[in-house]
Amino acid sequence: MDLSLSTRTVGDRTVVEVGGEIDVYTAPKLREQLVELVNDGSFHLVVDMEGVDFLDSTGLGVLVGGLKRVRAHEGSLRLVCNQERILKIFRITGLTKVFPIHTSVDEAVAATD
Amino acid sequence: MATVELRFSALPEHVRTARLVAAAVARRAGVDEAVLDEVRLAVGEACTRAVGLHQSGGISAPVQVSLIEEEKQFSIEVGDEAPHSVPGDKGSGAGGDADMDSEEDDMGLAVISGLVDDVEVTAGQNGGLIRMTWPTTPSIAVLP
Numbered sequence: 001m002d003l004s005l006s007t008r009t010v011g012d013r014t015v016v017e018v019g020g021e022i023d024v025y026t027a028p029k030l031r032e033q034l035v036e037l038v039n040d041g042s043f044h045l046v047v048d049m050e051g052v053d054f055l056d057s058t059g060l061g062v063l064v065g066g067l068k069r070v071r072a073h074e075g076s077l078r079l080v081c082n083q084e085r086i087l088k089i090f091r092i093t094g095l096t097k098v099f100p101i102h103t104s105v106d107e108a109v110a111a112t113d
Numbered sequence: 114m115a116t117v118e119l120r121f122s123a124l125p126e127h128v129r130t131a132r133l134v135a136a137a138v139a140r141r142a143g144v145d146e147a148v149l150d151e152v153r154l155a156v157g158e159a160c161t162r163a164v165g166l167h168q169s170g171g172i173s174a175p176v177q178v179s180l181i182e183e184e185k186q187f188s189i190e191v192g193d194e195a196p197h198s199v200p201g202d203k204g205s206g207a208g209g210d211a212d213m214d215s216e217e218d219d220m221g222l223a224v225i226s227g228l229v230d231d232v233e234v235t236a237g238q239n240g241g242l243i244r245m246t247w248p249t250t251p252s253i254a255v256l257p
Contacts (some may be wrong), residue, residue, distance in 0.1 A: 023128060054153070057159055
């Protein structure tokens with residue numbers, strides 16, 4: 001399965017809905033999307049990963065890159081994920097300490113800390 | 114020889130194929146269903162790393178994946194042909210890109226070692242090899 005991306009605005013947040021597989025082949029598309037959003041002035045991002053079937057370290061790298069970019073503008077990057085197999089990858093790499101991970105888009109959009 | 118061998122051009126789009134084949138052969142070999150996600154991820158990481166090494170080193174040789182079914186265990190070997198610097202050598206290449214590459218490289222290896230209990234990484238002048246092994250439970254043949 002390929003990668004699907006769609007974005008929508010909720011208040012001052014931009015929600016990026018990601019679906020499919022994020023790997024070495026598709027991760028550049030996600031990177032482009034995040035870079036474009038930041039370049040267009042969206043600094044508070046919520047990446048909804050509920051539709052993601054597969055995520056590898058290349059995908060993690062892109063998310064970390066996105067976080068770096070929004071932080072340069074005092075922004076935020078929050079993740080929405082409930083899938084154990086995806087969460088496991090964040091845990092073993094220690095990235096659960098780096099990303100705020102929420103159980104729903106509503107929760108992520110409402111979060112302020 | 115290995116149960117199944119796979120050689121693919123060092124291009125990102127083929128890594129998914131390697132993942133799918135590896136998971137299918139692992140399932141047949143009797144690797145626990147709950148572990149298949151880890152197999153898929155680990156082999157993807159190893160292949161991604163090999164593709165990166167071939168691409169950055171301008172190596173036209175394919176990446177080699179061996180799927181080996183043995184008694185009570187299943188192994189996957191992912192081999193690259195990139196010359197790895199031996200300790201004491203200063204790494205080849207130049208500039209910040211090399212650092213970036215090696216960071217991503219480390220991330221892949223970090224995921225592999227976090228996922229797989231039995232992993233062996235060897236590297237030399239002629240290339241590197243990652244060997245990962247999982248236990249299998251013999252499948253009980255269900256005859257019609």
